Amino acid sequence: MSRVQLWEMPGGIHPAEHKSQSNGTPIQPAPLPKRLIVPLNQHIGAPAEPCVVVGERVLKGQLIAAANGMVSVPVHAPTSGIVSFIGPQPYPHVSGLLSEAIVIDSDGLEQWTELSPCPDYRSLTPAELLAIIRSAGINGLGGAGFPTAVKLSARSAQKIHSLIINGTECEPYITADDRLMRERAAQLISGIEILAQLIAPTVVLIGIEDNKPEAIAAVQAAIGERPFSLRVLPTKYPSGGEKQLIQLLTGAEVPSGGLPADIGMLCLNVGTVVAIHAAVIEGRPLISRITTLTGAALSRPMNVEALIGTPVGELLDFAGLQEAQLDRLLLGGPMMGFSLPSLAVPLIKTSNCLLASTASELPAPPPALPCIRCGDCADVCPASLLPQQLHFFALGQQHEQLKAHHLFDCIECGACAYVCPSSIPLVQYYRAAKAEIRELENKQLKAEQSRQRFEQRQERLRCEQERRDAERQARTEKAAHAKAALAANQTTTEPGALTAAPAGLSELQKKLKIAASMAQVTLKKAEKQLSLYTDKGGDTGELQAQVEQLRGAALLAQSALDAALTTVSPATVSVPNAEQALKKAKIEVAMLRAQVRKLEQLEAPNAEQTSQLQGLRSQLTAAESLLESLPSPRPASVDPLPASPAMQALKQAKIALAMRRAELKKAEQAGTDSDQLPSLRAALAAAEQALHAAEDACGKPAPNLQRLDKQPIDETTRALKTELAMARADLSKLAREPGTPEAALSVARQRLLTAEQHLQQQQNS
Numbered sequence: 001m002s003r004v005q006l007w008e009m010p011g012g013i014h015p016a017e018h019k020s021q022s023n024g025t026p027i028q029p030a031p032l033p034k035r036l037i038v039p040l041n042q043h044i045g046a047p048a049e050p051c052v053v054v055g056e057r058v059l060k061g062q063l064i065a066a067a068n069g070m071v072s073v074p075v076h077a078p079t080s081g082i083v084s085f086i087g088p089q090p091y092p093h094v095s096g097l098l099s100e101a102i103v104i105d106s107d108g109l110e111q112w113t114e115l116s117p118c119p120d121y122r123s124l125t126p127a128e129l130l131a132i133i134r135s136a137g138i139n140g141l142g143g144a145g146f147p148t149a150v151k152l153s154a155r156s157a158q159k160i161h162s163l164i165i166n167g168t169e170c171e172p173y174i175t176a177d178d179r180l181m182r183e184r185a186a187q188l189i190s191g192i193e194i195l196a197q198l199i200a201p202t203v204v205l206i207g208i209e210d211n212k213p214e215a216i217a218a219v220q221a222a223i224g225e226r227p228f229s230l231r232v233l234p235t236k237y238p239s240g241g242e243k244q245l246i247q248l249l250t251g252a253e254v255p256s257g258g259l260p261a262d263i264g265m266l267c268l269n270v271g272t273v274v275a276i277h278a279a280v281i282e283g284r285p286l287i288s289r290i291t292t293l294t295g296a297a298l299s300r301p302m303n304v305e306a307l308i309g310t311p312v313g314e315l316l317d318f319a320g321l322q323e324a325q326l327d328r329l330l331l332g333g334p335m336m337g338f339s340l341p342s343l344a345v346p347l348i349k350t351s352n353c354l355l356a357s358t359a360s361e362l363p364a365p366p367p368a369l370p371c372i373r374c375g376d377c378a379d380v381c382p383a384s385l386l387p388q389q390l391h392f393f394a395l396g397q398q399h400e401q402l403k404a405h406h407l408f409d410c411i412e413c414g415a416c417a418y419v420c421p422s423s424i425p426l427v428q429y430y431r432a433a434k435a436e437i438r439e440l441e442n443k444q445l446k447a448e449q450s451r452q453r454f455e456q457r458q459e460r461l462r463c464e465q466e467r468r469d470a471e472r473q474a475r476t477e478k479a480a481h482a483k484a485a486l487a488a489n490q491t492t493t494e495p496g497a498l499t500a501a502p503a504g505l506s507e508l509q510k511k512l513k514i515a516a517s518m519a520q521v522t523l524k525k526a527e528k529q530l531s532l533y534t535d536k537g538g539d540t541g542e543l544q545a546q547v548e549q550l551r552g553a554a555l556l557a558q559s560a561l562d563a564a565l566t567t568v569s570p571a572t573v574s575v576p577n578a579e580q581a582l583k584k585a586k587i588e589v590a591m592l593r594a595q596v597r598k599l600e601q602l603e604a605p606n607a608e609q610t611s612q613l614q615g616l617r618s619q620l621t622a623a624e625s626l627l628e629s630l631p632s633p634r635p636a637s638v639d640p641l642p643a644s645p646a647m648q649a650l651k652q653a654k655i656a657l658a659m660r661r662a663e664l665k666k667a668e669q670a671g672t673d674s675d676q677l678p679s680l681r682a683a684l685a686a687a688e689q690a691l692h693a694a695e696d697a698c699g700k701p702a703p704n705l706q707r708l709d710k711q712p713i714d715e716t717t718r719a720l721k722t723e724l725a726m727a728r729a730d731l732s733k734l735a736r737e738p739g740t741p742e743a744a745l746s747v748a749r750q751r752l753l754t755a756e757q758h759l760q761q762q763q764n765s
Helices: 128-135 148-153 176-183 185-197 213-221 240-252 270-282 310-319 377-378 385-394 399-404 415-419 428-492 507-536 541-565 577-600 605-627 645-670 679-697 715-736 742-764
Strands: 037-041 063-066 082-089 098-105 162-166 204-211 229-233 265-269 287-295 302-307 327-332 354-359
Touching: 037 082, 063 098, 063 577, 128 185, 128 270, 148 185, 148 265, 148 270, 162 185, 162 240, 162 270, 176 185, 176 213, 176 270, 176 287, 176 385, 185 204, 185 213, 185 270, 185 605, 204 213, 204 240, 204 399, 213 229, 229 240, 240 265, 265 270, 270 287, 287 310, 302 310, 310 327, 310 354, 377 385, 377 415, 385 399, 385 428, 415 428, 507 541, 645 679, 715 742
Parallel strands: 162 204, 162 265, 204 229, 287 354
Antiparallel strands: 037 098, 082 098, 287 302, 327 354
């Protein structure tokens, strides 16, 4: 054993130990309980999330709750059985409140799930070793229960050069670590070697107090020739504190508010190290722990290895609880432990001791008296704090002063309250003050997060409103430009043309103007569709050809209109204003009807389209009223001669022939019974004969009719062309509708591409 220098720690006390009550017998296996209550939160951090359901059968070691976040550990089934309940259950906490847990009814079979041991751990990477430790659900077994994998992976800027193993167990009455080191020293050394493989420290220090000679001898024998340094410390409470042990072994002090990793050190309890050995070498998750059962109210004090979730009442019965003598039941030692609310609470991973004391063993403290400012509390504080000042600040809820005097460096060891001559429960004041500060900080954090979310939402709304305003302004400007361009086209002519537009347009000029406008509209639609397919990478050969044809047709129509506008027809000047107004009203009604019909065909119009439809309907109603109110003028200069009876008969024959043709076509399209079609065809033939007779009677020469046979189209090609047209129309409709999902557009484009390919293959065959 190495003889090296040891340092001193500030403060500390020497309370009565009472360890001989439970350390004289080997570790006993606890009986298998009929029901296990496994809490989801047995550690610092987020509770685990259940991954089993009520009624499900689980195996021993099976994962029943997964880690919920980075600072969290999974939970495993301590035995095989049936999940009978998931919900609030008794929990070992001073508040007595319930906590979420998984209840398992044991089947008594102790059937294990499949394990994955890894005795050749040296072939694994540090990340793989860390994953095994994390999945085994290991957290600190000697303190507050911090997740071990998080502690091992919390690397600072400085490398971990010192691994410190804590075997001091300074709390009175507790002997769980003492018996563990005596009986399982080999597993302890194996766990240390795994940690050395994982973090590669420069030195490994094992600290044990000198009141455990058997444990010291067992660990020293297990170390053998390994480069691990065992250091025996003088018995003093609380030398087992993490920061205090580091100071005793190395002389280094962890900075206020800092962690041992900040100075390149890592400290783990011996029970945690043995659990790491079991997880890596044997593949077993953390489902049991060694717990001290002690106190004068027990007839057989001992250390037991009990399953996590075992009700503490069953463990105390196993140790011979004398309920008549029981005064207080503490979880932990008398210095840092707390009273349990009932015997129904379960054992959890951090439960290292159950102390069943009598009234004479741990008498109730006398009533607190005023502080006499003796200073004894400051002398024994291992963190070099000012307990007296912290007490006054806690009474006055002066949170800023408490933080300035390093309240959170207090390890709540209870040494100050132990020596206080006024019996002031100082630690309880500190715990309450810490809870108040944490609650206020959480509220401030939530308020800040709410403020940020509100500001982000306001910013999103502002940006959205600006975008809408910009789009609305762009549409307004576009409409104004289009209106100005239309006015310019109506008032200006090409070079060499007339400088003044005629007072009225002839029928030919109006028809040419309408034809030119329709050609331009058709061309723009085709160009838009071509641009859409070009952006999406589709086959645009056929569309390109159509656009070229429409562009040529638009140019011809515009040229014909320009040529007609360069000459003024005398007849157009003589057309009265009434006739012009009537024709204009008819055109307006026709255009409005077309726009209304187009909007009514939309399957799911948005709010803007609905509003536009209502406005167009109102305009259509007004235009139709205006059209009905206008007279049907006839030019005064025109006085047509009454038609002869022969001409009237010819006109009626033409009308009758057109009606018979329409009736026959409608019947054929509707799939009318074959019995009715011959009569309709006979009526059509009779109408044709009547027309020929009327033409002969009026002396009009018969037309030179020529029948041109079109190239026949087979039914397959006709069906493929129909499918292509429908696919193109559906895609165009989806592209026009706002908010159409991209998935729907992709399906429509694929349909059009497939139709084009099938038609091309049919035409090439």
